[in-house]
Amino acid sequence: MTLFLLDEDISASSQWSESTAARYGRLNFEEGDGAWCPEITVEPDSLKEFLQIDLRSLHFITLVGTQGRHAGGIGNEFAQMYKIKYSRDGSRWISWRNRQGKQVIEGNRNAYAIVLKDLEPPIIARFVRFMPVTDHSMNVCMRVELYGCEWLDGLVSYNAAAGEQMSLPAYSAYLNDSVYDGAVSHRCVWCGLGQLTDGVCGLDDFTQSHDTHNVWPGYDYVGWTNESFSNVEIMFEFDRIRNFTTMKVHCNNMYSRHVKVFRQVVCYFRSEADWEATPLSFSPVEDVENPSARFVTVNLANHMASAIKCQFYFADAWMLFSEITFQSAMYNTTLAPPKSGLTPDTQPKDDPTHKVDDSNTRILIGCLVAIIFILVVIIVIILWRQVWQKMLEKVSSSLIETFAYTHNQSSTTSEQESNSTYERIFPLGPDYQEPSRIICKLTAASKSTTTTAVQDGAPHYAEADIVNLQGVTGGNTYAIPALTMDLLSGKDVAVEEFPRKLLTFKEKLGEGQFGEVHLCEADGMQEFMNKEFLFDIPEDLPVLVAVKMLRSDANKNARNDFLKEIKIMSRLKDPNIIRLLAVCIYSDPLCMITEYMENGDLNQFLSRHEPEGQLALLSNAPTVSFNNLCYMAAQIASGMKYLSSLNFVHRDLATRNCLVGKNYTIKIADFGMSRNLYSGDYYRIQGRAVLPIRWMSWESILLGKFTTASDVWAFGVTLWEILNFCKEQPYSQLTDEQVIENTGEFFRDQKRQIYLPQPVLCPDSLYKIMLSCWRRNTKERPSFQEIHRALLEIQP
Incomplete structure (x- = not known):
């Protein structure tokens, strides 16, 4: 930016x-x-x-x-x-x-x-x-x-042994730190940064480099051999004391050339002058089946330090790293100038052309003035909103007319217009626009109520006439064509009123701007429900349900959207889509009651399990087989195939929005956004729009276009999550801003875009499905019918 x-x-x-x-x-x-x-x-x-x-x-x-x-x-x-x-x-x-x-x-x-x-x-x-x-x-x-x-890592320098030369049959691979900007000798490098922090991950074959580099074999990696070292020690210096959560090391694992991920790493921490006596030790699982390069995540257990010294031990003759990153938070609140990572005699000196102001007092005063100003603005906004809401209540004598089972014959104009936050804000011309400007335009659009115009008079759901509902939890349940909404508007709602007294609260699943989602037990639901719906629970036992509840003080638009959401949900009938069971709309608060699966959401379910293998046996952890992973993915594709047949666009497909029942049954839901547990999966644009950018297609982020094709992109990311057992967030090595920058690379299509890497458990056939979901051209992405058929063919 x-x-x-x-x-x-x-x-x-x-x-x-x-x-x-x-x-x-x-x-x-x-x-x-x-x-x-x-x-x-x-x-x-x-x-x-x-x-x-x-x-x-x-x-x-x-x-x-x-x-x-x-x-x-x-x-x-x-x-x-x-x-x-x-x-x-x-x-x-x-x-x-x-x-x-x-x-x-x-x-x-x-x-x-x-x-x-x-x-x-x-x-x-x-x-x-x-x-x-x-x-x-x-x-x-x-x-x-x-x-x-x-630069949020806070890393200002690292010291290490100099990389070495590997002799291969036809040529040599030079594994030195070629872009290191500190002091360099033939034995070590110190007081600088280089290839381990340049943001470029090496390829699976370390002798190959990225096409744009035009460099020698081994360029992207720094490597050492056990003939020279018993272990490789790297010391990292940071700008201040920080609270460290993880270290990610991108390692090569081309074992056919005697290169493997490190066998063990021992880390020492220094917060002040002395190193802690007790180090932290970590040993990754050895992998001699998959030669792919990968990030190894080391849990640093919230150690406080301004310097970390790590000793990496060999698992084979060679050890090759291409990138090392740290996740941390600043510990001290003192606004001290950052350290340079250099020796004391090289501290900042006066420069006749520019002087560095090291006065903490001035900075502190400026921060206090800014904080006071922000607080005043917040108070004004709160008061303004209270006054505005009272005015709305006075203007509207009734918040909503009684909801009847027979709907009016004609649709309101608000249903015919698109309320999309993501209208086509601007047509991208031949000149690439920086993502920072795109973010500003997205933000401006989120404050606007301008609707998207219909192109060429065609009611095409992919680009125009999208009806978006401001759901209870603050997100859109489904985006559907206005034409489809019109067809729904003339039909009765096929759900009944459920007695509130038969609902027993268990826990709050989440909340949003307009309401809350509760996990409840419903007594007598089996007898109450339509015969077409079969419960796998005896009639004398309560049924686990999710209850979306609208706050009684919600405005008229929110209440109208809630009732529209009921209409839509009542028409969704598929074994892999969460069903609307009943409603409570005769009195406030308005509620809709949906299915809930006893094993919770797929993200948490998989993160508690391990793949079948030696590691699971040693840790005695519950396992999920590869076949069952494919079975669950196929069910998600089947549910999305049903939604796409209705021209419904989900817009937030992810494992957090899939629920797991008995025998690995999967049903797609929509209330992941409301859960604090997943707040880190959403990117907030200047406090307004909240976007799951790590799951979103490039055209959704840059152009605001949400289609079945963008849902296909999200399915590819969801499939990647499943094959990783949800142990890692997509693009975990990138910040939110870098993820947005990467979408610009997809737009420019100059082969610089970063794709999610192939998971360890993922065969080539599955990874090809993922890559096809992430094609730049939306028309070249597969349909959910094709994806579902391909997944069924993979299963034995």
């Missing part, structure tokens, strides 16, 4: 005049004389002039942009070439080099066009300098921009 900069964050070595000062050096910024221009002409081989940016904290920077000065036709100055230097502490400056060792970056060819350059490898820095380069004496002006995100 584009990084926001204040004027005081941009400085320069010199300036031609006040109107060409550093603060004017921004892309598409026409103030002043239209760019930053140094005081003198730039000479060949001279790097005295530079434009410097202070990001105020460490950032992960992946893309830069440059532009010249045209000033409405008055100017014609630009930089044909430039170099970048960066620093994490304002003292030690590092020259950026690409993966082939080249420092000079090609810049602009005219004063108008913006030129974007991917930084391969990316840089982790607080300070960045753009330094124009020329082959002859010339006037140069520049406008620049940085793209990336804040």
Whole structure:
């Protein structure tokens, strides 16, 4: 995303005049004389002039942009070439080099066009300098921009033994840390960051590299042999004391070349001056059946530390790592300047062009003022909402008319219009738009009630006339075509009123803006229900049910949507879809009673189980066979096949929204969003829209298009969850912002997009189904009928 900069964050070595000062050096910024221009002409081989940016904290920077000065036709100055230097502490400056060792970056060819350059490898820095380069004496002006995100790992350096060379039959693989930016010798590297933090995971075959790298064999990995070391020690330095939950190590496991995941890791923690006496030890399960590279997650048990020293022990002759990441939270609240990871004599010094303000007092005062301002705004919003709700109550003499079993013949205009939060906000043109801008537009759309227009007069559910219901739990139950809603509106609701006194509360499953979901026992439901519905429970025992309850103070729109939701649910009759059993609508609070399965949701069910094998025998854990995994996946596909036949779009398909009954029976539900347990699965856009972005297709995130094809994408992610036994969140190695950035790569389709990796238990045939679900072109994705048929063929 584009990084926001204040004027005081941009400085320069010199300036031609006040109107060409550093603060004017921004892309598409026409103030002043239209760019930053140094005081003198730039000479060949001279790097005295530079434009410097202070990001105020460490950032992960992946893309830069440059532009010249045209000033409405008055100017014609630009930089044909430039170099970048960066620093994490304002003292030690590092020259950026690409993966082939080249420092000079090609810049602009005219004063108008913006030129974007991917930084391969990316840089982790607080300070960045753009330094124009020329082959002859010339006037140069520049406008620049940085793209990336804040570096949340807190890692500022790692020290390790230098990587080694592996001799292969036809050639050698060089397993050194090629982009390390600290001190390097033939024996070790220290005080820097490199390939273990560049965000690039190596391929299964370590001798191969990503197509765009054009480098030597072994480039993506750092590797060591047990002929040189009994174990490999890596020490990680962080910006401050942190509470560490996990460490993820991406390892190669090409055992045919004597490369395996580490046998054991022993980690020591240092919070202040001394190392803790008792280390933490972890041993992954050895895998000699699947040669795929994989992330190994090490539980760090919430240790507090500012440094971690890990000793990795060999399981075979070689050990190869391509990426190491940490999940942590800041422990101390003192706003101290981050550590550089360097020795004490290299601490920040005064810079004549830019001084680092280390005054904690000023920062603390600023934070307190901001907090007070935010509290005032919150109080005003709360008061405004209370006044507005009272006005609505006065205007409406009755919140809702009595709900009758015979519905009016005509539909209201509100049913005919689309209330989609995700209208087609903008057509993506040939120029790629940064995901940060897309997020802003999504946010703006979430505040708008503008409806999507019908294209060419066709009531096509995929792009227009979608009716979305604001469900009790704050999410959309199902998105359906307005045409289908019209057809439903003329039918009676085939559910009966259930006596509230026969419901016994057991626990609250979740809550949303308009209501709550409770787990209850219903007495006498077997006798009460329609004969077409068969319960596998004796008549004298209560039935486990989920009760969606609308709050009595809900507004009129919420109540109307609740009744529409009842209409829709009453028409869904499929063995793999949760059924609406009864309602309580004669008095407040309005309730709908649905099935609930005794084994809870599929996510929690699988996370408590293990695959069949030696590990399960040793841990005495309950197991689920591969055949049963396929059986459950086929049931989900069958349920979605039924929904798609009605042109219903679920929009939140995931294991958390699938319930498990006896004998691995699966039924699709919709109230996962309401559960605090899964709040981490949803991304909140500026406090309004809540999106399950890790399950969403690229067109749903970027274009706001929800179709059966986007449900197919979500099914692929759900299938990936199932084959991983829900032990890991999709794209766990990426932040929410990086997940959104990755959807931009799907849009650009330049083969840089990151796919979910093939699970260890997943055969190629199943992984091909997943990949087909994630095809960029929606028309090339399989239908649920095809997916269901393919899954049935896999089962024995």
